[in-house]
Amino acid sequence: MHLVTPFKALRPASGRAAEIIAPPYDVLSSSEAVARAAGKPWSFLHISKPEIDLPEGTDTYSPAVYAKAAENLQKMLDADVITRDDKACYYIYRIIMGSHVQTGVVAAASVVEYDNGRIKRHEFTRPDKEDDRVRQIEALNAQTGPVFLAYPESPAIDAVLAATITGTPDADATADDGIRHTLWVIRDNATIETLTKGFDALPALYIADGHHRSAAASRVAAARRSANPNHSGEESCNYFLSVIFPAHVLKIMDYNRVVADLNGLSKDELLAKVATGYTVTPSAVPVKPAVYGEVGMYLPGQWYKLAVKPELIPADPVERLDVSLLTTHILTPVLGIADLRRDKRIDFVGGIRGLPELEKRVNSGEMAVAFAMFATTMNDLMSVADAGQVMPPKSTWFEPKLADGMASHVLD
Structure with a gap:
């Protein structure tokens, strides 16, 4: 099993990214999400914060919330606002915030390698937050919030990133906060193989942000394997949506x-x-x-x-x-x-x-x-993760944040 693999992303149709991308679900309150989504029927907040489409005061953990997320996702599919690639690809994702630029790879990361500790964590998780993400994944049959990962030094991966961003992007949008999000699709088989081998050669990946999303993906995979005695291990539920950046470019704020x-x-x-x-x-x-x-x-x-x-x-x-x-x-x-x-x-x-x-x-x-x-440094984070320990609560604040809606991982 590979550390990461290409996948058939669900992503904005051509020219629609600016209407769709939204902040991560956990950085906005429900009231803030209502304001951000006003006049934007295709904002991904209708999927990541679906309570905004239900009566005010609705419990955000209510079954109706997850059902509304699934309904809203289907509406976007029916309207061809989002489409799915017919081939498993990697995706190069660049974020620009002011003078800061970071470029990484959107990939499906191995749940097995997460469970085995090769994809390393540095925080405890809360059961109620895990439960929420499990319900969201199951309702959508998809992972829509990427886990933010970092990779140690790899000239092979860096070279692919540098070569790719010279071409015409497949999606390019500037969010409400002025941060620019750009996506390139990697369809070339040789390049895909280079990336897969490059990641396989790494000793580890490190979770920067998304501990609850990765833990929830692990739980969903375990439940589906248990329910399917004929599972092969290659089913899509055995991987989770991730964006993987070189550790040295990441910006941790205080x-x-x-x-x-x-x-x-x-x-x-x-x-x-x-x-x-x-x-x-x-x-x-x-x-x-x-x-x-x-x-x-x-x-x-x-x-x-x-x-x-x-x-x-x-x-x-x-x-x-x-x-x-x-x-x-x-x-x-x-x-x-x-x-x-x-x-x-x-x-x-x-x-x-x-x-x-x-x-x-x-x-x-x-x-x-x-x-x-x-500010805590990436070296601090990796040292703690390598030691198998966890950081105190609220030790790292990464900026810029990933955009929800740029790519989602369907669980076939």
């Missing part, structure tokens, strides 16, 4: 923290306790950490630059992450936050929103303190 109160401490008491683990320096300007071990802390009207004391940095690949050090030396012992997943006193702010968002949430009184983090 994932910042805001806390609702100071755990009963005064400002001076907080600063004194923080100083046991970090050197604390007041700053006249907002602090965006520039190096490992540095944190920006904002209290109403005042920024501070925190630098972790070197003797407190452990060797463990998880414990030495900046987000882990903050939890170990400030969030838990000083602010009393023991469970980042469940404690409602803490919230997380993606770096795409910038430092003004941190100031806004503190100055408004909604939050008492904010922490601006140094």
